[in-house]
Amino acid sequence: MRERLNSTPTWALLLIFWLAWAAVTFAIGIIETRDLLWSVVSAAVISLVIATGMALAIKARLRWENGALGDAPKDHRRLALKAAWKGPIPTDPELRATTLAVAQEQLRQMRRGRPLQIIAISLAVISAIGLAVTNSPGSSSCSSATSPWPSPSSTPPAASGNASLCCPNRSRCISGRAPKALEGR
Structure with missing residues (x-):
């Protein structure tokens, strides 16, 4: 296996690792967001960074091993x-x-x-x-902006004054109730 890695060019290792990581990060993106475009772009960028690091690290390690083995x-x-x-x-x-x-x-x-x-x-x-002190992964004062899960507090974002910054559905957050089209359901 080491001989095969030694003979493989760095660009080929990069391509192999990129395809593997792109598949994994694309699957995670689709599961998490259900947004195809975001999943494709993020998978391409994230996997390129990871694959580049992996390919260069493996080649560097093989280089020093070959130097030591003579x-x-x-x-x-x-x-x-x-x-x-x-x-x-x-x-x-x-x-x-x-x-x-x-x-x-x-x-x-x-x-x-x-x-x-x-x-x-x-x-x-x-x-x-820092995460333990702030108790959130972001520094936003609106929990719905940083988490897909509902906030444990019963105060709607409109009451806290952050309705325009936090709520993806402004009409519902400003009034504190569901839009009129959904009230009868």
Whole structure:
């Protein structure tokens, strides 16, 4: 499988990942919104970002693995990678040297990525604290604008003064009751 990934061009990996993620995000978009145009556009954009990250990450990893493995034979490559990730350390001196090179490269990659990991975790914690404090994913004062579920409060948006900003059906929100066409039903 590694040989197949090594020989696959980056654009082909990008296309494969893009198609897979586009299908998933399109299905989620249709289920959530039932809006075809929004689902297609959002699936295309979101999946392109995810697929680009995945393709570039896989190619970068294969590049450093190939650099660490050097000209080792095919069977030594697989055994060295397995030993570097899971152990045990092989007794063959040539295989042991290849395993050591892979393990040292893994350590170098982990040290290089440490600041990014700290930044990502810090942003996630700050975001979680912000969501916990505001108690909503958005900063709007109207719960119907940020959530598809009805608000637990009994005060209509018109009474709070946010009818024009919050309610998708202005005539119902301003009057606080259903439109005349629906009253008899």
